[in-house]
Amino acid sequence: MKRRGVVAASVLVAWGAGLGLLLARELNPSSGRKLAEAALRVVPQATYYLVERDGRHIGFASIAIDTVPRALQVTEYLVTDSAGTRLTDQQVVRLSRGLALRDFESTRTVGSDTARVTGHVADSSLVVTRGAAVETAALPGPTFAGAIASTVAVLLDDPRVGATTTMHTVDPPTGRLGLSILRIDAESLFVVVDSAVADSSGRWFAVHRDTVRAWRLRGDTPAPLDAWVDAQGLVVEATRPDGLVLRRTAFELAFENWRMSSPIAGASARARDGIVTDTWLASGAPRPDSELDSLLVKLGGTIPGEFAARFGRQWRPGNTIVFTRTAPERLRARYTLPTSERWQKSFTRNLAPAPGIEADDPAIARRAARLAAGDTDPSVVIARIVAWIGDSLRADASASPFTASTAMTRRAGDAREFALLLAAMARAAGIPAYPVAGLLQLGGRFYLHAWTRVYLGRWVPIDAMLGQVPADASHLEFLAGDADLGPDLARLLSRLPLSLVRSTPVISTDPRPISPAP
Numbered sequence: 001m002k003r004r005g006v007v008a009a010s011v012l013v014a015w016g017a018g019l020g021l022l023l024a025r026e027l028n029p030s031s032g033r034k035l036a037e038a039a040l041r042v043v044p045q046a047t048y049y050l051v052e053r054d055g056r057h058i059g060f061a062s063i064a065i066d067t068v069p070r071a072l073q074v075t076e077y078l079v080t081d082s083a084g085t086r087l088t089d090q091q092v093v094r095l096s097r098g099l100a101l102r103d104f105e106s107t108r109t110v111g112s113d114t115a116r117v118t119g120h121v122a123d124s125s126l127v128v129t130r131g132a133a134v135e136t137a138a139l140p141g142p143t144f145a146g147a148i149a150s151t152v153a154v155l156l157d158d159p160r161v162g163a164t165t166t167m168h169t170v171d172p173p174t175g176r177l178g179l180s181i182l183r184i185d186a187e188s189l190f191v192v193v194d195s196a197v198a199d200s201s202g203r204w205f206a207v208h209r210d211t212v213r214a215w216r217l218r219g220d221t222p223a224p225l226d227a228w229v230d231a232q233g234l235v236v237e238a239t240r241p242d243g244l245v246l247r248r249t250a251f252e253l254a255f256e257n258w259r260m261s262s263p264i265a266g267a268s269a270r271a272r273d274g275i276v277t278d279t280w281l282a283s284g285a286p287r288p289d290s291e292l293d294s295l296l297v298k299l300g301g302t303i304p305g306e307f308a309a310r311f312g313r314q315w316r317p318g319n320t321i322v323f324t325r326t327a328p329e330r331l332r333a334r335y336t337l338p339t340s341e342r343w344q345k346s347f348t349r350n351l352a353p354a355p356g357i358e359a360d361d362p363a364i365a366r367r368a369a370r371l372a373a374g375d376t377d378p379s380v381v382i383a384r385i386v387a388w389i390g391d392s393l394r395a396d397a398s399a400s401p402f403t404a405s406t407a408m409t410r411r412a413g414d415a416r417e418f419a420l421l422l423a424a425m426a427r428a429a430g431i432p433a434y435p436v437a438g439l440l441q442l443g444g445r446f447y448l449h450a451w452t453r454v455y456l457g458r459w460v461p462i463d464a465m466l467g468q469v470p471a472d473a474s475h476l477e478f479l480a481g482d483a484d485l486g487p488d489l490a491r492l493l494s495r496l497p498l499s500l501v502r503s504t505p506v507i508s509t510d511p512r513p514i515s516p517a518p
Contacts, residue, residue: 035142038155039099042072042148043232046296046320046501049246050254051080058082060255061246062502063147063235066294069327072097073294074148077502080244085111091172092293092504093145099152101126104145105507106172117175118507119145128175137177143168150217150225151233153182159215159231161187171223178222186216190228190236196250198301203260204252212236251298251320251501277494279415280440280447282397288442291472291506295323295441300497307492311478325506326460326470334457336376337430347455350432356420356483357435358405359427367408368428378431379456383469385425389418390467402484415440416483418465419450426454435483436461439493441474444500448490450483451475472506 044065051059059080066073071094078089088109094102103120119128121139128135144152144167153165161184169180190213193206214228214236227238238246276283298320308315315321335343344351353360371384396412404424407417419435426433432455440449451463451471461471478493479485485493 034156035099035152038152039072039097041155041233042099042151043234044072045234047234047248048251048254049235049238049248050258051078052245052247053080053082053243057258057261059087059244060258062254064296064502065148065151066322069329070097071095071102072099073504074146075294075502075504076147078244078246089173090504091146092507093148093172094507095144095148099142099144099148101139101143101145101170103507104170104172105505106175107505108173115173117173119170119172119175120507126170126177130175135175139168139177141168143170143177145170145172147235149180150182150227150229150235153217154215154229154231154233159184159187159229161185161215169222174223176222180219180221180225182217182219182225184215185218188214188216188228190214190248192236193249193253196252198252198256204250204256206250206253255499255501275439275446275494275496275498276448277490278448279397280442280449281395281414283447285442285445285447287395288440288466288474291325291468292441292474292503293325293472293506294502294504295473296501296503297321297323297441297476298499298501300499303497304492304495307496320501323473323476325473328470330458331379331456331460331470333377333379335378337372337378337381338376339430344430347432350434350455351427351430353424353427356403357424357427358403359424361405361408361424363408364404364421364424365428368425371425372429378429378454381429382426382431382454382456382462385422385429386462386464386467386469389421389425389464393418393421395465415448415450415465418463419452419483422452422454422462422464426452431455434481436477436480437483437485438478439476441476441500441503446476446493446498448485448493449475453480474503 042065044067046062046064049061050057051061059078061078064075066075074093076091080087091104091106093104096102101121104118106117108115117128117130119126124139125136126139126143149167149169153167156165157163164181164183166179166181168177170177189211191209192212194210195208196204197207198204212230214230217225217227217229219225224241228236230236235246236248299315299317301317303315303317358364368385371388372381375381392411393407394412397414402416404420407413407421423433423435433452435450435452437450439446451461453459454462461475462469463471463475479489
């Protein structure tokens, strides 16, 4: 054979081999590639469910898939009230954008008894904490927890009856690892309500329905699974091991109708008619004992017209609004102290003394200088100031001096005074700051509250009264530059039909470091 023929034959053989490899790759993709493609198809959204037992509507549930900084967060929430017993289940699972498990938290409350299980991935091991017990188990491969397991099972391959998917899963309520064999037993069509309208009595009725194709996914290990899942991997209907049935529907049908039929049952899961025109301290509510990573609230069908005009498009009737906590890495300062004159001129308004924010008060200035102790990192200085205020001021609604200087002298105050004193001490230390006011979600109700925004290269919310650096997602800001909403805005807020849909606690294994005050 001539040389040219040999070359041509070699090219054809190489082309054929490459084509064969390409076809093999497309027809038999690797598990890693299939998982990466499934991750791209996960849809961030919230779905709502009415909860039934023996055909009776006894509760509300939701499953939310949210994107958070560099991660995907799946939150499952369920609350029921049956035979006088309250049951609350919440599971929070965080994964990487590639669906690698990072951590989870499960909180189950029955009556007054609460059980909490947490887990996080360290290297190639899962560390599970149940009360004082800590267990470690090796992760054999990609592992999924909670509802995301059924989502991945459907997205990995085109669903068809008879297909099976084998995956490693962990059951958040128990922390047990297992090898799950999930099988598709049936296929059916469901009619799902996606919007509702209220009649004159306030009861909600369906106005629009969608037809959804779903597949029945069943498994036994490490916990029984029986759920109908649509092509997006979202649960349409599920039967829990405890006999509760979840049916996907519009939020109002799932929650509002249940609340109306059992007002006491819905009290802690809603905030409509629960906006308190006073602070939590003055109202006698317990001090918040946990921080929220995210908060999902929903507006009612009618809100004051001037409210939407004043606060923007998100505050429109029927909207669902998500509030999230500032990521801890955003607390790192992007400038150093002392700053230049030119830099200070850019923040004249938020550095200068002002009514109620007496940054030039000698006692405030001396204390700020002592706490700064010459440190050049404004984030460290702010952490010291917050810690000092928390240790030195007594929370007392009756004191209410309503200025930073009198709060400094009397060492007492409500949320307003804590916010004003933090703003004044920050300004005295050369750090721009201003007070803000709004609502604080606590126990399903919303209270008037005040906190402070501090500039660390970006404006960061900080709550000196609660010692939160940064302030968590339970803070809804409505007024900037003042710690008092005033009677007009307070009255407007009191008419806001605001419902708490879901709150997600902060999952943290390490306490936030605060530099000791000199």
